[in-house]
Amino acid sequence: MHELFKWSRKWWPGVIPLVICWGIAAWTSTATVEADLAERSNAALKDTILDKRRIVVAGRDVTFAAEAFSEEGRQSAVASVEAVPGVRLVNDETRLVPEAKPFVWSAERDVVRVTLAGSAPLPSSKGKLLEAARNALGGVEVADQMSLARGAPPRFDSAALLLLDQIGKLKEGKITLTDTKVNLSGMARELGGREAIAAALRNLPDGYSVAANDIKAPPYIFQAYKDPVAVTLTLTGNVPDNNAHAALVAAAGRKFFSEKVVDNLKASLGAPAGFANAVAPALGALSRLSTGTLVVSDREVKLSGDAFYDAAANQIRAGLGRDFPQGWQYKADISVKPAAAPVDATVCQQLFTELLSKARIRFESGKADISPDSMGLLDRLTETALRCPNATIEIAGHTDSDGDEGANQALSERRAEAVMDYLVKAGLPATRFQAVGYGAAQPLAGNDSEEGKAQNRRIDFVVK
Amino acid sequence: MAYLATFFWGWLLAALLIGLAMGWISVVQRGEGVSRKLARWLALLAVILIALALGHVVPGRFGYWLDLFLIMFALYLVGCLVGSWLRDWVVSRSQPAR
Numbered sequence: 001m002h003e004l005f006k007w008s009r010k011w012w013p014g015v016i017p018l019v020i021c022w023g024i025a026a027w028t029s030t031a032t033v034e035a036d037l038a039e040r041s042n043a044a045l046k047d048t049i050l051d052k053r054r055i056v057v058a059g060r061d062v063t064f065a066a067e068a069f070s071e072e073g074r075q076s077a078v079a080s081v082e083a084v085p086g087v088r089l090v091n092d093e094t095r096l097v098p099e100a101k102p103f104v105w106s107a108e109r110d111v112v113r114v115t116l117a118g119s120a121p122l123p124s125s126k127g128k129l130l131e132a133a134r135n136a137l138g139g140v141e142v143a144d145q146m147s148l149a150r151g152a153p154p155r156f157d158s159a160a161l162l163l164l165d166q167i168g169k170l171k172e173g174k175i176t177l178t179d180t181k182v183n184l185s186g187m188a189r190e191l192g193g194r195e196a197i198a199a200a201l202r203n204l205p206d207g208y209s210v211a212a213n214d215i216k217a218p219p220y221i222f223q224a225y226k227d228p229v230a231v232t233l234t235l236t237g238n239v240p241d242n243n244a245h246a247a248l249v250a251a252a253g254r255k256f257f258s259e260k261v262v263d264n265l266k267a268s269l270g271a272p273a274g275f276a277n278a279v280a281p282a283l284g285a286l287s288r289l290s291t292g293t294l295v296v297s298d299r300e301v302k303l304s305g306d307a308f309y310d311a312a313a314n315q316i317r318a319g320l321g322r323d324f325p326q327g328w329q330y331k332a333d334i335s336v337k338p339a340a341a342p343v344d345a346t347v348c349q350q351l352f353t354e355l356l357s358k359a360r361i362r363f364e365s366g367k368a369d370i371s372p373d374s375m376g377l378l379d380r381l382t383e384t385a386l387r388c389p390n391a392t393i394e395i396a397g398h399t400d401s402d403g404d405e406g407a408n409q410a411l412s413e414r415r416a417e418a419v420m421d422y423l424v425k426a427g428l429p430a431t432r433f434q435a436v437g438y439g440a441a442q443p444l445a446g447n448d449s450e451e452g453k454a455q456n457r458r459i460d461f462v463v464k
Numbered sequence: 465m466a467y468l469a470t471f472f473w474g475w476l477l478a479a480l481l482i483g484l485a486m487g488w489i490s491v492v493q494r495g496e497g498v499s500r501k502l503a504r505w506l507a508l509l510a511v512i513l514i515a516l517a518l519g520h521v522v523p524g525r526f527g528y529w530l531d532l533f534l535i536m537f538a539l540y541l542v543g544c545l546v547g548s549w550l551r552d553w554v555v556s557r558s559q560p561a562r
Contacts, residue, residue: 004548007487008503010495010497011548012498014544015540018479026528026533029471029472029475059523059526061523061527085467086471089527
């Protein structure tokens with residue numbers, strides 16, 4: 001023992017090379033050790049969900065900063081870094097992700113991009129939302145301004161994904177999810193988009209509800225143009241569905257007896273309530289114009305053009321009758337076509353015959369009420385009658401042979417009188433007309449076929 | 465420690481070898497070594513350094529360098545001890561009993 005002590009007193013010179021060795025070892029190894037520990041600390045945290053993770057190694061001490069999504073997650077993350085072999089100390093700078101109250105998430109679409117903002121509960125849901133946005137919007141730039149926060153309502157992801165789907169249907173607008181309340185505003189991309197979004201929102205997860213839906217749709221447009229030169233009626237714009245489309249085209253065919261109907265209509269969702277009830281009388285009014293345009297935009301009906309004579313212009317300006325639905329606006333800008341040159345009685349007769357060969361004045365079945373579909377024809381007849389002010393005209397009513405002879409006679413008389421009434425209301429003197437009923441006595445065709453009977457049910461204008 | 469040993473076995477081996485060599489030489493070296501008083505101070509210094517290292521008092525890189533030094537020094541001492549003992553054994557064998 002004594003000898004050991006004696007030897008050890010002479011060991012000091014070796015310390016000099018030892019210190020040199022130590023210096024070189026420290027010089028060369030420090031960066032390597034730090035890099036190795038940083039790499040293995042990061043590897044240890046690979047499966048831990050953290051935000052803003054930062055690992056700085058000085059020597060063998062790890063400074064670990066991160067935001068965790070739960071207290072357990074935070075503690076286990078610190079423990080896994082502490083467990084990395086070689087780590088001497090962990091400076092724990094972790095904390096919990098802040099809690100958002102209320103938990104607000106939003107998606108906003110403007111002309112160039114979609115911006116996702118607000119809070120997302122986890123990095124994975126944030127990633128999912130971004131990916132879903134990119135897929136749903138195909139090519140539109142997606143800007144991410146989401147931050148992470150605790151306090152998301154349950155089933156947040158599925159609610160937000162459903163809302164993101166709706167962003168694709170908007171031209172511009174914003175969808176905000178505040179806790180479990182959804183607010184929507186903006187303009188739908190297409191007609192029917194508003195309805196599609198409202199339908200999709202019914203699939204929101206349990207507990208979620210729509211607080212406000214202020215999505216607007218582009219105006220629902222329907223247009224009709226009566227062109228007297230080309231003798232066409234051009235229909236463009238939208239109709240609610242194929243049935244309404246067919247009904248509308250059929251009605252146009254009845255009302256516009258001499259025009260060819262050019263049908264460029266397209267069925268689309270989003271029609272305002274009462275569309276068919278508003279468009280049918282509006283088309284009827286258009287049929288009474290010599291030239292005119294009908295524009296239906298949402299619940300606004302605008303009619304402009306030239307009526308055949310003053311009284312018709314006043315009637316058309318006055319409104320579209322009892323059937324016009326509530327809440328609709330009607331604006332008429334009607335002028336009167338310049339009066340046509342007077343003609344003599346023979347030409348007048350020719351004009352009457354020509355008009356009545358194209359279409360017949362229609363009545364309600366078995367009654368003497370003139371069908372609204374015949375207003376256009378009656379206005380043309382009235383205009384013709386105005387051109388020969390000196391001619392006396394017999395308005396002759398005829399029926400087919402079906403039913404009682406007396407009743408037919410009476411019906412033909414009443415129908416002739418109804419037509420005369422119309423002409424008198426239009427401003428023509430009653431003295432110029434004689435309403436005569438012939439019953440079934442003067443058939444044009446055989447009464448043995450439906451076609452023949454239809455030809456026999458008629459009103460003729462005979463210039464005396 | 466195990467981490468440092470596997471990472472720097474080369475340097476640690478070098479410390480051990482320096483120790484062995486020093487220990488080997490010290491047995492037959494003439495002259496005075498460190499004084500008894502200085503040896504006590506050095507021992508105190510070593511104890512303080514070990515306490516600092518075990519207490520994780522020195523932070524960051526300095527802490528790492530201290531650990532590294534103490535391990536190398538410990539191995540150096542082990543080397544010295546083994547070297548001295550070996551040399552003493554060799555010397556006592558080659559010199560028949562006086």
